[in-house]
Amino acid sequence: MKYTQKYRIYENDVDFRKMATLGTLLRYCQQIGAEDAEHYGITPELYASTHTSYVLAKLALHITRTPRVEETITVQTEPEALYRAVNRRFTTFCDAQGREEVCVDSRWVLIDTDKRMILRKHPEGFPTTGWVDKLDRELPIKLTKVKREDCEELGTHRAVYSRCDRNGHMNNTVYADLICDALPLEVWRTHTVTDVILYYHKEVPMGESTRLYRAAVDENRWYMAGWQGDTCNFEAEITLAPLQDNADWRGNKEKDEAFTQKTQNWLQIFYNLALTKGFKKVTI
Numbered sequence: 424m425k426y427t428q429k430y431r432i433y434e435n436d437v438d439f440r441k442m443a444t445l446g447t448l449l450r451y452c453q454q455i456g457a458e459d460a461e462h463y464g465i466t467p468e469l470y471a472s473t474h475t476s477y478v479l480a481k482l483a484l485h486i487t488r489t490p491r492v493e494e495t496i497t498v499q500t501e502p503e504a505l506y507r508a509v510n511r512r513f514t515t516f517c518d519a520q521g522r523e524e525v526c527v528d529s530r531w532v533l534i535d536t537d538k539r540m541i542l543r544k545h546p547e548g549f550p551t552t553g554w555v556d557k558l559d560r561e562l563p564i565k566l567t568k569v570k571r572e573d574c575e576e577l578g579t580h581r582a583v584y585s586r587c588d589r590n591g592h593m594n595n596t597v598y599a600d601l602i603c604d605a606l607p608l609e610v611w612r613t614h615t616v617t618d619v620i621l622y623y624h625k626e627v628p629m630g631e632s633t634r635l636y637r638a639a640v641d642e643n644r645w646y647m648a649g650w651q652g653d654t655c656n657f658e659a660e661i662t663l664a665p666l667q668d669n670a671d672w673r674g675n676k677e678k679d680e681a682f683t684q685k686t687q688n689w690l691q692i693f694y695n696l697a698l699t700k701g702f703k704k705v706t707i
Contacts, residue, residue, distance in 0.1 A: 622659070
């Protein structure tokens with residue numbers, strides 16, 4: 424059964440181009456997934472009583488067009504029944520005209536929180552009715568791996584207070600922020616995300632750190648990974664494409680540049696005028 428909600432893209436959801444960040448998109452996925460699960464009776468209370476928790480194992484995301492600030496999006500999600508210890512969930516984002524902009528194919532596993540083991544069947548009393556046997560859509564979810572010694576080391580990222588969730592470790596959506604921040608800033612001035620694949624291997628507990636590594640797979644594709652010693656926390660592949668349809672941002676950029684040039688011209692005029700009045704020459 425599909426579950427649908429409408430969300431508004433706010434100022435704190437977007438980047439300097441007024442486009443929703445990758446982390447924002449995954450946070451909406453997380454939110455609607457949790458709301459949908461509660462409709463089935465899968466609540467924090469159930470997790471506590473059964474000593475279980477759903478953990479995100481993998482996801483693939485494809486973007487046709489990135490939602491913009493102040494736009495209202497319709498997000499729809501649907502879960503698949505347990506198969507070989509994995510529950511799939513497919514989520515779509517549509518614009519006000521019903522055109523699909525983003526889709527996400529995520530893979531979840533249910534774990535025993537006491538034994539830290541993956542469960543191959545749901546505990547007794549765990550709701551499972553209403554889930555489709557097989558989802559009709561699927562995204563490619565195999566990423567290109569790069570050996571750590573062939574990557575560039577970018578430094579460590581700590582699981583600080585603001586990055587952690589109620590489970591006491593770095594939230595899965597934060598990894599999207601990390602990989603975007605790891606790309607050169609100039610990339611974001613000229614390119615946008617089209618595809619992302621994320622593998623979650625081992626959580627980063629609150630207070631601990633992961634060391635980030637990066638490698639260019641090809642001209643518009645990057646590999647990222649986070650490591651704690653010999654343990655890989657996550658791997659990611661992010662694919663970019665040149666900006667095509669962000670005329671609003673480009674127009675504002677041109678206006679900003681024109682305004683800056685006009686301001687500099689006026690400053691030069693006032694500076695020259697000041698010199699004629701006997702002011703000491705300075706460098707501006």
